Amino acid sequence: xxVRAVYPGSFDPLxxxxxxxxxxxxxxxDELVVAVVTNPAKTALFTDAERVEMIREATRHLREIEIxxxxxxxxxxxxxxxxxxxxxxxRAVSDFEYxxxxxxxxxxxxxxxxxxxxxxxxxxxxxxxxLIKEVAAHGGLxxxxxxxxxxxxxxxxxxRG
Ligand code: PNS
Numbered sequence: 001x002x003v004r005a006v007y008p009g010s011f012d013p014l015x016x017x018x019x020x021x022x023x024x025x026x027x028x029x030d031e032l033v034v035a036v037v038t039n040p041a042k043t044a045l046f047t048d049a050e051r052v053e054m055i056r057e058a059t060r061h062l063r064e065i066e067i068x069x070x071x072x073x074x075x076x077x078x079x080x081x082x083x084x085x086x087x088x089x090x091r092a093v094s095d096f097e098y099x100x101x102x103x104x105x106x107x108x109x110x111x112x113x114x115x116x117x118x119x120x121x122x123x124x125x126x127x128x129x130x131l132i133k134e135v136a137a138h139g140g141l142x143x144x145x146x147x148x149x150x151x152x153x154x155x156x157x158x159x160r161g
Contacts (some may be wrong), residue, residue, distance in 0.1 A: 001082075002029070002030025002031055003029050003030050003031070003084050003085070004029065004030065004031040004032070004033065004081060004082060004083045004084060004085075005025055005028070005029040005031070005032055005033070005083055005084070005085040005086070005087050005116070006032075006033045006034075006035050006074070006077065006078050006081060006083040006085070006086055006087065007021065007022060007025055007032060007033070007034050007035065007086075007087040007088075008034075008035040008036075008037060008070075008074050008077075008086065008087075008088075009034075009035075009036070009037065010036070010037055010039075010044065010051075010129065011034075011036050011051045011054070011055060011129070012039075012044040012045055012046055012051060012129050012133075013045070013046055013050075013051065013054055013129055013132065013133075013146060013150045013153065013154065014051070014054050014055050014058055014129075014146065014147065014150055015124070015127050015128070015129055015132055015145060015146050015150075016124055016127065016144070016145055016146055016147065017089065017091070017120040017121075017124035017125075017127045017128075018089070019058055019059070019147060020120045020121050020124055021087065021089045021118055021120055022034065022059060022062065022065065023062065024118050024120075025087050025118065026062060026063055026065070028116075029085065031066070032065045032066070032087075033065070033066040033067070033068055033081055033083065034055055034059075034065055034066070034067045034068075035067075035068050035069075035070050035074070035077055036048060036051050036052055036055070036067065036068070036069045036070070037069075037070060037071070038069050038070065038071040040071065045133055045157060046153070046157070048069045050153065052067050052069060054147070054149055054150050054153060055067050057147070057149040058147035058149060058150065068081075073109065074086065074106060075106050075109045075110035075113060078110065078113045079110065079113075083113065084112070084113060084114065085113065085114050085115070085116045086103075086106060086113055086114070086115045086116065087115075087116055087118060088102070088103070088115060088116070088117055088118075089117070089118055089119070089120050090117045090118070090119055091119070091120060091124070091125045091126070091127075091128075092125060099115075099117065102115075103115035103117075124145075127145050132145060132146055132154070133154070133158075136151075136154040136155070136158055137158050142154065
């Protein structure tokens, strides 16, 4: 059996930075599961189903990936899936502290799983889902920063009146 990795996140919504990381991960691992953390407090802009759908649409051209929604601990998900690696993206030094803490906590909880950090293409280093939502909410253009389908859904969701 090949090596399976999990790429977890909120993906609210998927950006081209996330997509870039998915593509890089597919070059390294035999199987990739994109794991969308569920949104019980309803703080996300998009529902679980919408976030999954956006990932599915944007990855149609890629080798098959699995997409799951999860709640609870990420390490429990990796155990259930038999995944050996957790993929996380590092855009800048500012990401490091939070990511370092998570990686070490996950290691403490489950030593068998290794966190692998990948850097997205530098063209995407300033993109975050939070900024994308903020810009789109104020009518700014996010073309080229998110997949086309995501851009359309943002427009629909954030249309006023
Ligand atoms: O895209 P995000 O919001 O940066 O992703 C954060 C995510 C989903 C990876 C993180 O919040 C997480 O792993 N949540 C599941 C609960 C868990 O395992 N928490 C302990 C992490 S040390």
